[in-house]
Amino acid sequence: MAISNLLTISLFCLLDVVAASLTSTGQTLLLNDIPYYVPANPFTTIPPPTSLNTVRSAGDLVPVTVVGVSASNSSLSTLESIINGFGVDDVWNEGFLEAILIEYNGGTAPPNATNASFTLPGGNQSSIVSALSSNGSSSTIPSGPYFVSSDGSLYQPLLLYSDFAGAFTQPLISNSDGTYAALPANTAGIQSPAVGVPSRLYYTATPEKPLAGIRLGVKDIYDIAGVKTSDGNRAWYGLFPPATANAVPVQRLVDAGAIIVGKMKTSQFANGETATADWVDYHSPFNPRGDGYQDPSSSSSGPGAGEGSYPWLDLSLGSDTGGSIRGPSQVQGLFGNRPSHGLVPLTGVMPLAPQLDTSGFLTRDPAIWSAAAKALYADLPLYSQYPKKLYTVEFPTGGDNEADSILLDFLSKLEGFLGTTSTALNLSTLWSSTHPAGVDADLDDFLNITYPILISKEQTMLVRDPFYAAYGAVHDGRRPFVDPTPLIRWAFGDSYPNSTLTEAINNKTIFQDWWASEVQPNDTTTCSNSLLLYSASAGGADPLYRNEYNGPPAVPYGFGTSRISPFAEVPDFVIPIGSASYNSTITLHTEFLPVTVDILAAKGCDGLIFSLVQDLQKAGIVNASLTGQTITGGEILLRM
Ligand SMILES: *[C@@H]1O[C@H](CO)[C@@H](O)[C@H](O)[C@H]1NC(C)=O
Ligand SMILES: *[C@@H]1O[C@H](CO)[C@@H](O)[C@H](O)[C@H]1NC(C)=O
Ligand SMILES: *[C@@H]1O[C@H](CO)[C@@H](O)[C@H](O)[C@H]1NC(C)=O
Numbered sequence: 001m002a003i004s005n006l007l008t009i010s011l012f013c014l015l016d017v018v019a020a021s022l023t024s025t026g027q028t029l030l031l032n033d034i035p036y037y038v039p040a041n042p043f044t045t046i047p048p049p050t051s052l053n054t055v056r057s058a059g060d061l062v063p064v065t066v067v068g069v070s071a072s073n074s075s076l077s078t079l080e081s082i083i084n085g086f087g088v089d090d091v092w093n094e095g096f097l098e099a100i101l102i103e104y105n106g107g108t109a110p111p112n113a114t115n116a117s118f119t120l121p122g123g124n125q126s127s128i129v130s131a132l133s134s135n136g137s138s139s140t141i142p143s144g145p146y147f148v149s150s151d152g153s154l155y156q157p158l159l160l161y162s163d164f165a166g167a168f169t170q171p172l173i174s175n176s177d178g179t180y181a182a183l184p185a186n187t188a189g190i191q192s193p194a195v196g197v198p199s200r201l202y203y204t205a206t207p208e209k210p211l212a213g214i215r216l217g218v219k220d221i222y223d224i225a226g227v228k229t230s231d232g233n234r235a236w237y238g239l240f241p242p243a244t245a246n247a248v249p250v251q252r253l254v255d256a257g258a259i260i261v262g263k264m265k266t267s268q269f270a271n272g273e274t275a276t277a278d279w280v281d282y283h284s285p286f287n288p289r290g291d292g293y294q295d296p297s298s299s300s301s302g303p304g305a306g307e308g309s310y311p312w313l314d315l316s317l318g319s320d321t322g323g324s325i326r327g328p329s330q331v332q333g334l335f336g337n338r339p340s341h342g343l344v345p346l347t348g349v350m351p352l353a354p355q356l357d358t359s360g361f362l363t364r365d366p367a368i369w370s371a372a373a374k375a376l377y378a379d380l381p382l383y384s385q386y387p388k389k390l391y392t393v394e395f396p397t398g399g400d401n402e403a404d405s406i407l408l409d410f411l412s413k414l415e416g417f418l419g420t421t422s423t424a425l426n427l428s429t430l431w432s433s434t435h436p437a438g439v440d441a442d443l444d445d446f447l448n449i450t451y452p453i454l455i456s457k458e459q460t461m462l463v464r465d466p467f468y469a470a471y472g473a474v475h476d477g478r479r480p481f482v483d484p485t486p487l488i489r490w491a492f493g494d495s496y497p498n499s500t501l502t503e504a505i506n507n508k509t510i511f512q513d514w515w516a517s518e519v520q521p522n523d524t525t526t527c528s529n530s531l532l533l534y535s536a537s538a539g540g541a542d543p544l545y546r547n548e549y550n551g552p553p554a555v556p557y558g559f560g561t562s563r564i565s566p567f568a569e570v571p572d573f574v575i576p577i578g579s580a581s582y583n584s585t586i587t588l589h590t591e592f593l594p595v596t597v598d599i600l601a602a603k604g605c606d607g608l609i610f611s612l613v614q615d616l617q618k619a620g621i622v623n624a625s626l627t628g629q630t631i632t633g634g635e636i637l638l639r640m
């Protein structure tokens with residue numbers, strides 16, 4: 001048989017089955033060598049521009065800058081000053097001045113505006129492709145960068161950034177129906193998915209939308225509608241369908257205007273994992289500080305690494321059961337809050353131990369932090385008067401090293417600000433002299449297994465058992481892969497009778513009541529009778545290299561300062577205050593790691609600490625943290 005006959009037959013078959021569904025998922029393009037994603041659906045449509053042929057275009061798209069001016073103030077100098085202001089936005093670039101779309105708010109466009117040539121700041125010419133009159137706010141097109149097609153479709157592009165720190169599990173875009181989808185775009189770069197962000201120029205914060213335009217990353221234990229949740233486990237990701245609704249904390253932030261840019265890495269099932277060996281299913285994100293090879297802590301590792309690395313990421317939503325927001329905030333030098341327990345319902349969030357689980361933020365900016373907290377926690381009264389009692393626990397007494405000096409310097413400034421002097425507390429001795437009758441007088445013995453029992457007994461029941469059953473049901477009785485850390489913790493729980501859970505909850509409650517009555521009672525004017533400070537990151541005195549071989553993960557026994565807030569249900573906020581040096585075994589060079597303090601107050605007094613941090617910032621005692629090699633900036637090593 002002739003070959004051409006075969007070809008004819010196969011082509012014929014092909015044509016027969018090609019009645020396929022073909023859906024655009026948008027496109028990527030470069031403007032002035034900067035990568036953008038242009039979504040499939042336009043933001044709006046405008047009357048087809050008449051002079052598009054006068055400008056360069058990619059396919060059918062032309063970059064255009066939309067400028068809203070008021071009809072009474074539309075002079076060239078006004079346009080110039082508005083456009084000059086666009087330079088602060090990271091998404092807009094001068095390439096968008098190929099053409100300008102002027103929107104005259106509340107009036108009629110001058111008849112000769114279209115096709116007019118406009119001289120830009122700097123002397124270049126741009127075409128005014130359209131001049132629209134928008135009469136009434138509902139039809140307003142937000143100013144900023146767009147791409148327009150010849151049929152008048154006007155698209156809001158996303159600028160594509162590289163996730164070089166490996167902080168994201170899945171970059172996302174929002175659909176028009178309130179659900180989300182994977183960003184169908186990438187940039188060049190090995191193991192660095194692109195994350196897309198919209199221009200900040202489109203958004204203005206209002207009382208209803210205080211977080212308008214704030215770019216938010218979400219730890220991948222929170223459900224996001226339309227998207228699968230991984231919980232840091234590949235089998236889990238594969239097994240379960242996409243979430244149908246946003247978790248309650250996520251929805252509150254979206255309602256307040258936050259823009260979700262992606263889901264971020266978590267250690268597996270939010271258990272504590274140390275880089276690198278514990279992270280079997282997914283690679284641990286990279287801590288940008290110092291030599292770039294320090295552990296990013298866990299479990300909100302993605303949020304921590306992302307906030308430390310990316311100036312374009314404003315805010316991350318993490319969770320804290322035993323330190324999962326505080327640890328990453330400490331080692332990455334961020335503001336991070338473990339809130340009072342129970343401030344926001346955790347519907348749609350994977351549990352570790354409901355008695356201890358909390359939802360909070362990691363961020364560089366105290367102002368964004370407070371605004372986000374007001375949106376997340378329905379009831380967050382702020383304060384202007386502060387307690388006169390200031391306690392420290394396990395604080396340095398002399399400036400033996402750089403970190404100690406930084407801590408003591410901060411303490412003395414805080415004492416000055418509050419007009420008080422601090423008192424060192426020894427919790428072991430305080431407990432042994434004031435503990436309730438009938439319980440162990442040794443605090444370390446009393447609470448030694450309380451935390452591991454709570455997390456293991458609750459997570460095996462709420463997560464593991466249903467997971468194993470569902471996986472086995474569709475995989476012929478097989479068991480899914482689970483990382484060593486959760487396995488060791490779950491096995492610990494299995495080795496105790498179920499009644500131990502009740503005992504653990506009881507012990508935790510005894511400690512909580514003791515704390516509220518003996519250590520940090522409420523106060524009618526200052527909410528909490530006291531503030532309490534401890535430190536858990538000593539900068540360069542305490543490096544934790546990710547290329548060191550540690551032993552196998554262990555059961556998290558014991559009591560320490562980081563366990564106070566989970567057991568007492570009180571707020572515990574991390575504040576970055578400086579950097580201390582070390583000689584890196586990686587770079588053979590002096591590098592710097594963050595020094596932070598933790599501040600605690602009575603339960604329900606979260607607003608007191610938010611107020612305090614803002615006032616300390618005004619007083620120059622606390623500064624916003626920056627991305628980079630240190631909390632004051634610097635090029636990140638191995639940035640790609
Ligand atoms: C016109 O707009 C420019 C830019 O927004 C502004 O600086 C200027 O004050 C405005 N002038 C009047 C008269 O409103
Ligand atoms: C804008 O709206 C006002 C009030 O609704 C109306 O008087 C005016 O004619 C409108 N102007 C244009 C250009 O549509
Ligand atoms: C519109 O026409 C007026 C009067 O001819 C002229 O002064 C003005 O510069 C023109 N505007 C533009 C944008 O070309």
Ligand SMILES: *[C@@H]1O[C@H](CO)[C@@H](O)[C@H](O)[C@H]1NC(C)=O
Nearest residue numbers: 050051111112113114115116
């Ligand atoms: C703009 O230019 C196009 C093509 O050059 C022309 O067809 C159109 O009439 C012009 N529009 C105006 C309002 O002058």
Ligand SMILES: *[C@@H]1O[C@H](CO)[C@@H](O)[C@H](O)[C@H]1NC(C)=O
Nearest residue numbers: 094095097120121122123124
């Ligand atoms: C002006 O044009 C020059 C040459 O095309 C270009 O290098 C420059 O970036 C342009 N400036 C602006 C503000 O567009």
Ligand SMILES: *[C@@H]1O[C@H](CO)[C@@H](O)[C@H](O)[C@H]1NC(C)=O
Nearest residue numbers: 393394395425426427428429
């Ligand atoms: C607290 O007091 C006990 C008993 O005196 C002592 O062993 C322990 O070291 C003290 N802890 C701190 C942090 O000073």
Ligand SMILES: *[C@@H]1O[C@H](CO)[C@@H](O)[C@H](O)[C@H]1NC(C)=O
Nearest residue numbers: 444445446448449557558559
């Ligand atoms: C805590 O429990 C572990 C395991 O039983 C034990 O090895 C350790 O000594 C205990 N620590 C205290 C302070 O009781």
Ligand SMILES: *[C@@H]1O[C@H](CO)[C@@H](O)[C@H](O)[C@H]1NC(C)=O
Nearest residue numbers: 457460461462465497498499
């Ligand atoms: C302990 O609790 C688990 C989870 O609820 C249950 O499957 C198991 O049967 C219980 N064990 C006993 C001995 O009651």
Ligand SMILES: *[C@@H]1O[C@H](CO)[C@@H](O)[C@H](O)[C@H]1NC(C)=O
Nearest residue numbers: 439440449450453503504507
């Ligand atoms: C609770 O406290 C008692 C001592 O009062 C201790 O023996 C027991 O091990 C503790 N159990 C848990 C689960 O915390």
Ligand SMILES: *[C@@H]1O[C@H](CO)[C@@H](O)[C@H](O)[C@H]1NC(C)=O
Nearest residue numbers: 540541580581582583584590
């Ligand atoms: C780093 O090494 C230098 C030279 O050996 C030494 O003087 C310095 O104290 C070291 N710095 C730290 C923070 O260990």
Ligand SMILES: *[C@@H]1O[C@H](CO)[C@@H](O)[C@H](O)[C@H]1NC(C)=O
Nearest residue numbers: 516521522527602603604605
């Ligand atoms: C006051 O104390 C109670 C009991 O400890 C606690 O539940 C409450 O949240 C505290 N805070 C405020 C602001 O009332």
Ligand SMILES: *[C@@H]1O[C@H](CO)[C@@H](O)[C@H](O)[C@H]1NC(C)=O
Nearest residue numbers: 576577578620621622623624
């Ligand atoms: C905060 O920044 C200001 C201005 O750069 C500086 O003077 C001050 O020392 C900084 N404070 C801290 C605690 O780093």
